[in-house]
Amino acid sequence: MDEWHYTSVIGDRGGVPGFQFTVAPRYPDPALRRQIEALVAYEPPRSAPPHPTAEEIGAFPIALSHAVFPDGTSVLSHVRYIGQDYSGRFGNFYAHSFQTPASLDVGLGGLPIHTWGSPGWGTVGGRISAHLVPDDATLLRHANSYPGLAGLLSDALRLFAPGGGRQIILVAEADEVALLLAVICRTLPYGHARGLTFTTYTRRPYTANFHIIGTCPDGEFSFGDAEMLHQYRVHHLSDSRQCSPPEPSVWGEAAAALWRAGELGVFQDADGPPDADGEGWKDWEERQGGRLAGTALGIGIPVPHGTLASAVAWAETRTGGLGPEFWDRFAARLIAEKEAPDRAALLGRACGFLDREDLDRAHAEVVRDAVLAGGAGLDALARIRARAVPGLFSEAARAEIARVLAADPPRDDLIPLIGLAALAGHAPQAAAALLPPLVADDPAAWALLLAEPALHHDVGGELERLASSDPVPVLRLLRSPSWPPALDVSGRPHLRALAEAAAGRGPADAFRRITAVLGNGPEQRAYAIELIWPDRVARLVDVQAVLATGVDALSVDLAMRALRAQDPFAEGVAHVARHLRERAGDLLEPDVLREFELIELADGFARRPAAALPGQVGEAVSLLAEMAPGTLTEAVRRRVVARLTSMDRIRADYPAVRQETAELARLGDGRLLHLYALGAVKEFPPKLAARSPDLLAHCFLLWQTVPGNAVWLRTARRLYADVLTPAAARPGDRARRDALARVAALEPKWEAEFRQFLDQHPRRRFRLTLPKLIFRGP
Numbered sequence: 176m177d178e179w180h181y182t183s184v185i186g187d188r189g190g191v192p193g194f195q196f197t198v199a200p201r202y203p204d205p206a207l208r209r210q211i212e213a214l215v216a217y218e219p220p221r222s223a224p225p226h227p228t229a230e231e232i233g234a235f236p237i238a239l240s241h242a243v244f245p246d247g248t249s250v251l252s253h254v255r256y257i258g259q260d261y262s263g264r265f266g267n268f269y270a271h272s273f274q275t276p277a278s279l280d281v282g283l284g285g286l287p288i289h290t291w292g293s294p295g296w297g298t299v300g301g302r303i304s305a306h307l308v309p310d311d312a313t314l315l316r317h318a319n320s321y322p323g324l325a326g327l328l329s330d331a332l333r334l335f336a337p338g339g340g341r342q343i344i345l346v347a348e349a350d351e352v353a354l355l356l357a358v359i360c361r362t363l364p365y366g367h368a369r370g371l372t373f374t375t376y377t378r379r380p381y382t383a384n385f386h387i388i389g390t391c392p393d394g395e396f397s398f399g400d401a402e403m404l405h406q407y408r409v410h411h412l413s414d415s416r417q418c419s420p421p422e423p424s425v426w427g428e429a430a431a432a433l434w435r436a437g438e439l440g441v442f443q444d445a446d447g448p449p450d451a452d453g454e455g456w457k458d459w460e461e462r463q464g465g466r467l468a469g470t471a472l473g474i475g476i477p478v479p480h481g482t483l484a485s486a487v488a489w490a491e492t493r494t495g496g497l498g499p500e501f502w503d504r505f506a507a508r509l510i511a512e513k514e515a516p517d518r519a520a521l522l523g524r525a526c527g528f529l530d531r532e533d534l535d536r537a538h539a540e541v542v543r544d545a546v547l548a549g550g551a552g553l554d555a556l557a558r559i560r561a562r563a564v565p566g567l568f569s570e571a572a573r574a575e576i577a578r579v580l581a582a583d584p585p586r587d588d589l590i591p592l593i594g595l596a597a598l599a600g601h602a603p604q605a606a607a608a609l610l611p612p613l614v615a616d617d618p619a620a621w622a623l624l625l626a627e628p629a630l631h632h633d634v635g636g637e638l639e640r641l642a643s644s645d646p647v648p649v650l651r652l653l654r655s656p657s658w659p660p661a662l663d664v665s666g667r668p669h670l671r672a673l674a675e676a677a678a679g680r681g682p683a684d685a686f687r688r689i690t691a692v693l694g695n696g697p698e699q700r701a702y703a704i705e706l707i708w709p710d711r712v713a714r715l716v717d718v719q720a721v722l723a724t725g726v727d728a729l730s731v732d733l734a735m736r737a738l739r740a741q742d743p744f745a746e747g748v749a750h751v752a753r754h755l756r757e758r759a760g761d762l763l764e765p766d767v768l769r770e771f772e773l774i775e776l777a778d779g780f781a782r783r784p785a786a787a788l789p790g791q792v793g794e795a796v797s798l799l800a801e802m803a804p805g806t807l808t809e810a811v812r813r814r815v816v817a818r819l820t821s822m823d824r825i826r827a828d829y830p831a832v833r834q835e836t837a838e839l840a841r842l843g844d845g846r847l848l849h850l851y852a853l854g855a856v857k858e859f860p861p862k863l864a865a866r867s868p869d870l871l872a873h874c875f876l877l878w879q880t881v882p883g884n885a886v887w888l889r890t891a892r893r894l895y896a897d898v899l900t901p902a903a904a905r906p907g908d909r910a911r912r913d914a915l916a917r918v919a920a921l922e923p924k925w926e927a928e929f930r931q932f933l934d935q936h937p938r939r940r941f942r943l944t945l946p947k948l949i950f951r952g953p
Contacts, residue, residue: 177203179252180299181215181270183260192261198299207248207274214242215270217254218378220391226265232258236349236391240374241287242384250274251287251303253296271296273303286368288360291353291375309357311439317354318434323410323418324358325479329427330408331359332463334386335367336456340408343387344396347412349376352389355412359387362430362442364463380407425464428479429471429486436476441467465489472508473501480515487521491528499533506537510544519588523550530558539564543572546595547579549588553622556594560626568599577601580608590619597627606633610641614648616655635667642669646706653677668693673706682707683720690724701729711736715747722751726759735767743770743807749778770807773798777811780818787831792819793838800844812847815839820854822870829873829921833881840883840891848890859898868906868914875899875914875929876922903936911938 180198196208217238224231235256242250252272260267289308295301309317318324333340345352352375360368373387380388380396390396392413403409403419411417423431433441465485468478472486490505509525512518522545529538539559545551559567568576576599580592590612596605609630612620624630642649646669654677664670672692679685689703704711704721711733713721718737721730734751741748752771760768776795779788795815802808818824819839825832839851859874878891878899906914911933919926 177274178299179211179270179272179274181212181272182257183267185261207244210244211250211252211272211274214240214250215252215254215268215272217256217268217270219256219266220378220393221395222391222393223256227258229258232256236376238349238374238376239288239291239353240385241372243370243372248274249287251290253290253293255297269297271298271301286360287371288353288356288373291357309354311437314354314358314361314439315434315437317351318358321355321410321412322415323421324434325423325427325431326408326419326421327355327410327427328359328362328430329422329424330410331363331371331387332367332424332426332460334371336460342383342385342407344380344402344407344409345387345389345412346392346394346396346410346414346417347389348391349389351412352376356387356389358434361439362434424460425482425485426460426467427464429464429467429482432471432476432478432482433467436471436474438471438474438476441470441474461485462489469493469505473497473505475504475508477508477511480512483509483512483515483521484517487524491524493528499537502529502534503537506534506541510540519545519548519550521550522548523555526551526555530555535562535564536567539567543567543595546591547576549592552591553594553619553626556591556598557626560594560598573599573601577604580604590617590623593620594623594627597623597630602629602633606630606637609634610637613638614641614652616652631663635663635670639667639670642667642673646673646702647709649673650676650706676703676706681717682713683717686717686721687724695725697727697729700725700727704729704733708733712740713737715741715745715751718751719747719754722754722758726755726762728762731755731759731762743774743810744777744781749775766802769798769802773802773807773811777814780814784818784821785824785827787828787834789831789834790838792835793842796839796842796844796847799847800842804846812850815847816850816854819851820858822858822867825873825877826867826869829876832873833877836877837881837883840881840887843884843887845886848886852890852894855894856898859902868910869917871899871902871906871910872914872917872921872929874902875932876918876925879928880922880925899932900936903933904938907938 177200178198179196179200181194181196183192183194184197185192186195196203196212199208215238219235223235227235238252238254240250240252240254242252244250250272252270254268254270257267257269259265285304285308290296290303293304295303321327327343330340330343334343345355347355356371356373356375360371363371371387372385373389374383374385375389377383377388377390378394380390380394392411396402398409398411398417403417407419408422409417409419430442433439462485464482465488468482468486469489471478478486487509506525506529509521515521522541525541526538526545529541531538539562542551542555542559546556576592576596580596580601581604589608593605593609596602596608609620609623613624613634624634638649638652649670650673653673664674672689675688675692676685679688685707686703689706690699693699693702700721707713708717713733713736715737718730718734722734734755738748738751752774755763756768756771756775763771773795776791776798779791780795792815795811799808799812819832819836839847843851855874859870874894878894881887881891883891915926915930915933918929
């Protein structure tokens with residue numbers, strides 16, 4: 176290596192006195208000579224005495240510098256203040272430098288910072304040792320005395336990022352700077368430590384071109400916002416207010432944690448820097464930080480929460496070589512980080528890379544806490560269930576599981592937590608928590624129930640309890656295809672009844688099955704009705720099946736709701752109405768009973784339109800007179816009218832029609848008789864008399880001879896005038912004779928009057944007039 180010595184001397188053989196190289200290579204490069212001369216320039220601190228004593232000179236800062244010039248030449252220089260020059264003036268210094276075209280470790284056998292304190296400095300031909308590494312105790316004491324160590328180490332690594340990081344200003348005494356540089360070089364990957372440029376002291380940091388610049392507290396540096404926030408990374412060892420805001424990386428935080436724990440051997444295993452065309456810098460830095468943080472966890476050292484994700488990511492890439500003890504400590508340390516914000520996700524990821532036969536306990540403990548934190552699912556739980564690690568659930572662990580389960584965790588975390596509680600011996604509590612997701616038909620809940628036979632008994636008890644108070648969701652559950660056949664329902668009557676109902680063919684069959692299991696008492700019937708028809712909307716056919724087994728207030732209410740939803744004359748309505756009137760009359764209001772009677776009568780009219788129903792028309796008319804107008808009463812009136820004005824029925828069964836008409840005439844109100852008149856006009860047009868002389872005779876007798884109230888008499892006279900009189904002129908002679916004979920046969924005393932009626936209205940004769948046809952010849 177080329178050696179250079181520089182100081183102020185009188186000069187040899189007539190040379191010019193002053194600062195000059197006293198030792199230099201035989202043929203030095205002038206450009207290199209100027210670079211080294213600028214590198215070793217030295218100014219004492221402003222606070223230094225201008226005329227120091229020999230003892231004071233020993234306290235002046237030493238500037239140990241390492242520079243790399245653009246051509247790759249490395250220069251290591253040692254500069255110390257020596258006081259007076261040849262003329263007696265103060266300000267002289269002695270610089271001793273080595274220059275090598277390759278990296279300095281080739282020539283010195285170590286790192287540049289390790290030459291600090293070498294006794295060969297300042298002597299021509301002196302041996303400079305690069306192995307004067309401070310002992311670990313000194314390094315640890317000095318590293319841990321600086322609170323901003325994580326930020327300083329992070330800034331040092333960023334110096335080697337693409338584009339380079341900001342220069343670092345270390346404000347401290349030179350020996351403190353040297354020790355911090357030793358700490359930094361001990362931590363950095365060896366390739367970076369070897370290329371680190373620095374100076375332990377300069378009075379003018381602005382002109383220094385190093386990675387790390389040491390300066391004394393009274394150095395010519397302004398500590399302004401521009402410098403501390405944008406231009407440099409400033410670390411003032413004795414005044415935190417004059418430091419740049421910390422920007423620690425994962426690597427820096429993990430490295431600082433290892434320094435605090437005194438574990439320095441980890442730094443020797445760092446990977447080399449990334450290739451220019453290969454791995455990206457950020458990925459490499461993240462991986463290095465994860466390696467340090469993961470190794471710290473494996474040693475048992477706590478690390479900052481911000482480094483845990485990188486530690487887990489690093490651990491996921493490890494395939495072996497670290498031993499079960501390492502991973503046991505890693506898992507225990509990860510579990511101990513209770514306050515980590517992303518703890519659940521980290522534990523969940525750890526479940527995967529710890530899933531090995533030789534790590535049963537570590538894996539089981541991580542899964543246990545991952546489930547508690549909400550970061551693992553049923554698949555991880557199944558693996559620790561299969562391995563049955565003894566002592567996994569201590570009293571403290573069981574108490575914590577019970578506490579978390581009772582805290583009503585979020586839905587996504589609930590099912591695995593329930594499974595963990597079951598494994599920990601909290602089967603009753605687990606079954607109670609599992610019931611809501613089971614009822615909601617959550618597939619994960621079913622998967623857990625099928626995987627945990629120990630839960631079946633308690634789940635069955637919870638379902639029986641729920642089935643007795645709120646059976647609707649349980650019935651829906653039992654109808655689910657997920658229902659496990661292994662779940663025994665014997666000894667649980669409500670659950671068994673619901674299982675029977677789930678197998679039923681329709682609501683009525685389900686009702687019969689439930690009452691067959693539970694009994695047919697009022698409470699049991701109410702239970703079944705509320706279960707099968709919670710909204711009280713049932714079909715008439717189901718209502719009939721319920722009423723066939725008994726009548727009570729709830730079944731009557733069910734029937735009434737079904738009837739209200741139907742057309743009064745729909746199929747089955749009259750049957751249900753008759754059943755209710757006959758068997759539950761004491762439970763119905765009088766108005767309802769009258770409605771039911773009216774519906775039954777109207778149903779009879781519709782079912783037997785041609786049959787004689789003595790007294791029923793009168794009964795219907797009487798009921799109509801007692802009831803308020805409405806849709807039902809109007810419809811029944813029209814049915815009665817249709818029955819009495821049916822000309823086919825009048826011809827076929829005149830005596831029955833006369834009897835029913837007499838009931839109408841005696842009891843009918845104005846609205847009913849008005850409808851009757853309209854119906855008669857519609858059904859008996861005048862031309863019908865020509866084809867049906869019997870009908871003419873029958874209508875004459877009905878409207879002329881049937882006695883009734885005043886409204887009827889007015890109606891009959893109107894029909895006599897508006898219907899019979901126009902019809903009388905229509906029949907021919909033979910038809911008139913047939914009609915007269917029919918009256919004589921039915922009511923002889925009215926024969927003469929009918930004859931007179933016919934004579935008063937002689938047959939109308941029509942003459943056919945043909946148009947005149949006029950033939951016009953060609």
